[in-house]
Amino acid sequence: MAKKSSIEKNERRRRLAERYRAKRAELKAVVMDRDRDPGERFEAMLQLAALPRNGARVRVRNRCILTGRPRGYYRKFGLSRIALRDLASEGRIPGVAKASW
Numbered sequence: 001m002a003k004k005s006s007i008e009k010n011e012r013r014r015r016l017a018e019r020y021r022a023k024r025a026e027l028k029a030v031v032m033d034r035d036r037d038p039g040e041r042f043e044a045m046l047q048l049a050a051l052p053r054n055g056a057r058v059r060v061r062n063r064c065i066l067t068g069r070p071r072g073y074y075r076k077f078g079l080s081r082i083a084l085r086d087l088a089s090e091g092r093i094p095g096v097a098k099a100s101w
Helices: 004-032 038-050 081-089
Strands: none
Touching: 004 038
């Protein structure tokens, strides 16, 4: 089980990223537009830098919804490899069967 503080910090980042998503996309569009005035682009770049770092989607870490484990994460299930294996062995994930050959 991951530390509760790590899980909470990641949730805060997720909420911040969602809050600033539209603003960040708007500013990035201005910065990347080569046809705009360089001063306007620079101003947008400064505004982008002023946004909170944890508001960037890149800083959100994928974690297992059961254990909070950050590594060995399967996006399709939202689980770590260990939790996925345990649930699949118990037959609690529909459509997943243990391979045997």
